[in-house]
Amino acid sequence: xxxxxxxxxxxxxxxxxxxxxxxxxxxxxxxxxxxxxxxxxxxxxxxxxxxxxxxxxxxxxxxxxxxxxxxxxxxxxxxxxxxxxxxxxxxxxxxxxxxxxxx
Numbered sequence: 001x002x003x004x005x006x007x008x009x010x011x012x013x014x015x016x017x018x019x020x021x022x023x024x025x026x027x028x029x030x031x032x033x034x035x036x037x038x039x040x041x042x043x044x045x046x047x048x049x050x051x052x053x054x055x056x057x058x059x060x061x062x063x064x065x066x067x068x069x070x071x072x073x074x075x076x077x078x079x080x081x082x083x084x085x086x087x088x089x090x091x092x093x094x095x096x097x098x099x100x101x102x103x
Contacts (some may be wrong), residue, residue, distance in 0.1 A: 008023075016091070018087065020084045022081075022084070022088050030061060033052055033055060033060055034056070036052050037049055037052045037053060040052055047056055
């Protein structure tokens with residue numbers, strides 16, 4: 001029997017057993033842009049994705065660099081990306097764009 005998965009607001013479908021999750025909070029200044037980037041990429045809108053990425057890499061990234069950050073949180077996000085990639089591979093699912101993240 002699969003363990004009960006947490007209830008997350010806005011979740012469109014139930015989590016698979018052991019499926020990793022990463023949450024972006026509204027208070028994070030990069031969160032809106034990251035969600036917009038995901039949406040543009042998922043829609044196949046490369047032009048918008050490039051514009052959003054340029055914005056994130058410009059002003060927003062500059063501002064974010066000057067907000068208090070925690071190295072453990074940043075490292076944890078990188079580890080979560082690898083965990084997600086490994087989970088997808090273990091479940092025979094394709095993944096895109098993070099081959100250089102693997103450690």
